[in-house]
Amino acid sequence: MLGKTAGGLFWMCRYLERSANNARLIEAGSRMTMTRSAADDAEWESVLSTANVKDMFLQTHEHVKRADAIDYILRDRSNPSSVMSVVESARNNARMVRVALTREVWEAVNDTWMKLKDALARRVSDADLPNVLELIRQQSAQVRGALHGTMLRNDIFNFCRIGTFTERADNVARILDVKYFVLLPSVSMVGSTIDNFQWEAILRSAAAERSFAWLNKESGPRAIAEFLILDQRLPRSIAFCYSNLSRNLGYLEQEYGEARPSRELCEATLSRLISTDVETIFDGGLHEFIQSILQSNNALGLQIEKDYRFYA
Secondary structure (H helix, E strand, O other): OOHHHHHHHHHHHHHHHHHHHHHHHHHHHHHHHOOOOOOOHHHHHHHHHHOOOHHHHHHHOOOOOHHHHHHHHHOOOOOOOOHHHHHHHHHHHHHHOHHHOOHHHHHHHHHHHHHHHHHOOOOOOOOOHHHHHHHHHHHHHHHHHHHHHHOOOOHHHHHHHHHHHHHHHHHHHHHHHHHHHOOOOOHHHOOOHHHHHHHHHHHHHOOOHHHHHHHOOOOOHHHHHHHHHHOOOOOOOHHHHHHHHHHHHHHHHHHHOOOOHHHHHHHHHHHHHHHOOHHHHHHHOHHHHHHHHHHHHHHHHHHHHHHOOOOO
16 A cells, blocks of 8 residues: 555544544533633643644733634534544545545544534534534534444555554543643542542543443542543543554554564553553543653554554
């Protein structure tokens, strides 16, 4: 396969996953700020920081306000990671690799672009926000369904899966880091009702609250962080993402008959996730651990691009 085609498939799926993840991030921010006794738009700095767009936002906005922050993440074309920007980029990539996709996948991507273009044509009101966030998640799920239901399990499918899981691991780590930026009113409130609510908001934003309830009897920061980072049964956990990245990179190696450095990088992170426990993570600092995972994930993405010559 041409590197350009591989890159188009990888980025199409990364962008689509990012669109849904942005919706989850806004939902996490909305739920977390509900725990504050006084409305404070500056709280949205945490969401912008987590999305890694705060500096860009402040280049065009003097102050952080909730409505502006949400609009920037959803619609602003000057933000390359906004939902509208990434959905358009996903469609452009899908059009570039259209002959590698089934008709159902192409139509699902195109349908996503058209529906979100209409839904995000104007600033989203507070009343419409829940429905718009739900629409973004549903459209991303529609494309994933078309991929799983119609695509041959070959290198095309593997590049799509690698793009999805690279992006998902990044996002789950960022959502967890929201808790680091959204501070409690005082240290004495650690373990309080507000603290627990914030952690449960993180769980809901990863669509993991029901699975967590099935598998765990006690809630709390350690149990929730362990579930989202280390539990390989959860399809949005970082360990699950890396387990699948390793598998799909392995399939590519078998198909092409050549080992690539990206597989080795992936295995190193997966081994680290498997060999650690949540107590070790908290003892070393959850924020520090998450930051190291984000760095490793970014390095893996760059190595995959290099290994498979995406821009050749």
